[in-house]
Amino acid sequence: MSLRVYNTLQGKKVEFQPLHPGKVGMYVCGVTVYDYCHIGHARANIVFDIIFRYLKYSGYDVTYVRNYTDVDDKIIQRANEREITCKQLSEEFIQAFDEDMARLGLQLPTVQPKATEHIDHIIALVERLIANGKAYASDGDVYFAVDSFDDYLKLSKRNLDEMQAGARIAPGEKKRNPMDFALWKMAKPGEPSWKSPWGEGRPGWHIECSAMGMEYLGESFDIHGGGKDLIFPHHENEIAQSEAATDKPFVKYWLHNGFVNVNKEKMSKSLGNFFTIRDILKSYDAEIIRFFILSAHYRSPIDFSDQNLKEARLGLTRFYEGLHAAAEMLAQCPDSDIQADDGDELEAKFREAMDDDFNTALAIGHLFEGVRTMNRLMATKKIRKKPEVIASLRALYTTFLKLGAVLGLFVSDPQQWLKQQNLAGLAELNISVEQVEGWIEERLQARKDKDFARSDEIRDELAAKGILLLDCAAGTTWKIK
RNA sequence: GGCUCCGUCGCCAAGUGGUAAGGCAGAGGCCUGCAAAGCCUUUAUCCCCAGUUCGAAUCUGGGCGGAGCCUCCA
Numbered sequence: 001m002s003l004r005v006y007n008t009l010q011g012k013k014v015e016f017q018p019l020h021p022g023k024v025g026m027y028v029c030g031v032t033v034y035d036y037c038h039i040g041h042a043r044a045n046i047v048f049d050i051i052f053r054y055l056k057y058s059g060y061d062v063t064y065v066r067n068y069t070d071v072d073d074k075i076i077q078r079a080n081e082r083e084i085t086c087k088q089l090s091e092e093f094i095q096a097f098d099e100d101m102a103r104l105g106l107q108l109p110t111v112q113p114k115a116t117e118h119i120d121h122i123i124a125l126v127e128r129l130i131a132n133g134k135a136y137a138s139d140g141d142v143y144f145a146v147d148s149f150d151d152y153l154k155l156s157k158r159n160l161d162e163m164q165a166g167a168r169i170a171p172g173e174k175k176r177n178p179m180d181f182a183l184w185k186m187a188k189p190g191e192p193s194w195k196s197p198w199g200e201g202r203p204g205w206h207i208e209c210s211a212m213g214m215e216y217l218g219e220s221f222d223i224h225g226g227g228k229d230l231i232f233p234h235h236e237n238e239i240a241q242s243e244a245a246t247d248k249p250f251v252k253y254w255l256h257n258g259f260v261n262v263n264k265e266k267m268s269k270s271l272g273n274f275f276t277i278r279d280i281l282k283s284y285d286a287e288i289i290r291f292f293i294l295s296a297h298y299r300s301p302i303d304f305s306d307q308n309l310k311e312a313r314l315g316l317t318r319f320y321e322g323l324h325a326a327a328e329m330l331a332q333c334p335d336s337d338i339q340a341d342d343g344d345e346l347e348a349k350f351r352e353a354m355d356d357d358f359n360t361a362l363a364i365g366h367l368f369e370g371v372r373t374m375n376r377l378m379a380t381k382k383i384r385k386k387p388e389v390i391a392s393l394r395a396l397y398t399t400f401l402k403l404g405a406v407l408g409l410f411v412s413d414p415q416q417w418l419k420q421q422n423l424a425g426l427a428e429l430n431i432s433v434e435q436v437e438g439w440i441e442e443r444l445q446a447r448k449d450k451d452f453a454r455s456d457e458i459r460d461e462l463a464a465k466g467i468l469l470l471d472c473a474a475g476t477t478w479k480i481k
Numbered sequence: 482g483g484c485u486c487c488g489u490c491g492c493c494a495a496g497u498g499g500u501a502a503g504g505c506a507g508a509g510g511c512c513u514g515c516a517a518a519g520c521c522u523u524u525a526u527c528c529c530c531a532g533u534u535c536g537a538a539u540c541u542g543g544g545c546g547g548a549g550c551c552u553c554c555a
Contacts, residue, residue: 011485013497029555037555044555074553156550162483163551205553227555231485234554257555258486264547268554295504296494301487301548311493315504321518353495362495365503372503375519379512452514459516470517479517 003058003355006299008231008254009155013357018222019252024060025221026052027213027251029230030112032069033093034078037100038274039289039304040260040267044227046290047257047298047358049106050407051225054354057406064109065216067209068094070116071202076191086192090116100277104286105408111216115208119194122203122211125245126183126196134244138174140186140199146179149240155254156232181237183207206237210250214242224251228258228299258301267304275304284309285421290408291316294360315368316409317421319400322371324414326397329378330390338391343399346370350403360407367403370396418479425480429466436467440476443469 003016018024028048031041048066055062070090079089094114115122126142129135134148146152146160153160160179167178182204187193193200213221219242226235235254242250259266262273280289292312296302346366353362377393380386404410426433439458446454459469466481 031555032553040555042555047555072553156484158484158551165483167551225555228485229550229554232550233552259549259555261548266549266554270552270554299486300494303493308493311505315493318504325519359495362502365495368503372520376521379520447514450514456515463516468517471513471515472518 004357005253005255006357007252008256009251011157014253016253018060019220022059022061024055024062024223025065025217026055026062026223026225027065027067027209027217027221028109028224029209029226029234030067030069031093031097032072032074033090033097034072034075035093035269036096036276036278038260038267038269038276039280040227040274042100042104042277042280042289043260043293043302044225044257045101045106046104046293046408048225048255050294050298050360051223051255051358052107052109053406053408054358062110063217065111065113065212066109067212068097068112068114069205069208070094070114071192071208072205080190096278103281104277105290105411107408113212113216115203115212116192118208118211118215119203121215122207123184123194123196125207125211125214125241128245129183129241132244134241135183136176137198138176140201141174141182142184142198142204143175143180144183144237144241144244145176146181146240147177149244151243152240153232153236155236155239158232181206181233183241206234207241209234210238210242210245213238213250214246219246219250220248221251223253223255225255225257228256231256257298261301261303262305264303280309284313285417285424287409287412287417288313288316291364294407294409295364297357297359297361299357313421315364317418319367319371319410320412320414320417322374323397323400323410324418325378326374326393327414329383330394330397333384333390333393334387335394336387336391338387340388340391340395342373342392343395346396346399347403350406354406363403363407367400370400374400422478422480425466429480431465431467436462436478440469440478444476 004013005016006013028044031037052062052064068090071086075086075090079086082089126135129144130137130142135142135144153163164177164179184196184198184201184207185204186198187200187202191202193202213224224235224238239250261267265271265273267274288309289312292309293302295312295315302308349366350363353359353366356362374393374396377383377389377396380389383389401410423433426436439462443455443458446452446458462469462478463481468479468481470477470479
């Protein structure tokens with residue numbers, strides 16, 4: 001079974017065959033750096049982080065490019081509001097973005113280019129478009145002539161005539177056709193600008209992604225990704241300006257992730273219903289956020305809510321508790337040469353799920369079944385004298401870590417992770433570890449005295465606070481409910 | 482208005498023609514001084530209607546409900 005992906009361009013799942021065998025070029029639209037990132041950005045970047053990881057796991061040599069758009073209307077506006085330079089503003093939020101992504105556990109892309117460092121490439125591309133008769137200069141601006149490109153709107157599957165019917169040229173605009181879009185904008189006083197054949201100016205939105213994509217991946221490459229909201233106009237315009245310049249297909253596979261909703265509504269800056277990554281990280285571990293996002297298919301909408309994140313925490317806790325128990329068990333069991341195929345079976349199911357358009361939700365379902373199998377194996381009586389059971393457990397455990405790494409999950413030490421979750425929960429309850437340990441001591445004494453009434457009373461009191469006491473052979477421990 | 486998409490158990494969520502994964506919550510059981518965890522068992526015919534088919538949650542048509550894009554947005 002080979003990899004199949006949903007290609008927005010074709011509107012269906014198709015077999016993935018890279019342009020150059022064994023190699024994949026992938027470009028993902030990064031952020032415009034004028035504000036902190038929200039959970040929607042987290043989703044897009046986590047999704048493509050997984051795609052990057054899975055392609056590498058599948059044996060491809062992947063070049064992953066994710067840009068920073070660091071020149072733009074909103075940056076200029078925000079910088080003016082704060083009375084700092086655009087460069088200061090963009091540098092501040094590039095750093096914030098890098099911090100957020102690092103905390104979310106994302107792998108670094110191969111290249112992270114900035115628009116402002118590719119002005120030469122942008123100008124060259126615009127010149128090429130003018131030379132091809134696909135773009136025209138107009139009083140310091142340069143526009144792409146959508147009429148000149150027959151395939152315009154092939155990605156978003158719209159109708160140019162109908163769109164033109166609703167569009168208008170505003171007074172003062174220098175376009176020939178209301179649907180034409182800017183490739184280059186003349187600088188207004190005080191704006192960042194660069195020298196160009198059309199005078200001082202700056203790139204329009206869209207052109208930087210074409211220029212940087214081609215610069216690092218060639219004039220045609222395999223994958224271009226981003227959020228669904230970028231399909232029109234951003235990606236549509238990228239296709240137009242790139243293919244009109246090179247006369248080659250720009251991108252083979254267009255991949256788009258679904259939105260993060262709040263109360264069934266899209267989270268967006270204009271609605272003001274967004275949560276920043278750094279705020280959420282105050283309450284939830286990064287891996288919980290990742291688990292939450294991967295528990296749905298990347299193209300489906302997901303609803304962001306406290307309840308859903310708590311469920312993600314419960315699910316991830318089940319994995320970590322299983323992995324912790326397995327690690328302890330295996331450390332005590334003798335190794336052997338016996339081979340077990342339990343791990344390979346799990347991995348085959350995992351691949352099948354991921355090969356089907358990166359179905360992480362199904363893959364995680366298989367992993368849940370795997371953890372149940374591990375727990376069942378661990379419940380085997382006299383397990384230490386059953387090398388074949390130990391071999392199965394070891395195979396599963398090893399596979400878990402391997403597959404987890406592909407999803408960016410189970411990357412922490414289980415004991416540490418569980419402890420940290422408990423400590424965080426305890427802090428929320430305003431109870432100290434010393435207090436809990438005191439109660440455990442008292443209860444231990446009561447149990448020694450066979451005063452089970454008092455013993456149970458202590459446990460019930462703690463349970464009412466949200467703390468569970470767990471009796472096991474080694475003593476009594478506790479966890480947050 | 483145009484163009485996309487979605488509606489699966491109390492909740493989350495896979496499944497795009499072959500007879501409904503998984504998780505959380507619930508019920509019963511094993512285990513336990515009692516618990517917890519874990520394990521076992523158990524809970525849906527897929528928004529409605531009509532059609533195509535030997536067979537549909539999956540295809541077609543109609544309806545109802547929800548979302549997105551068409552302006553910046555992951």
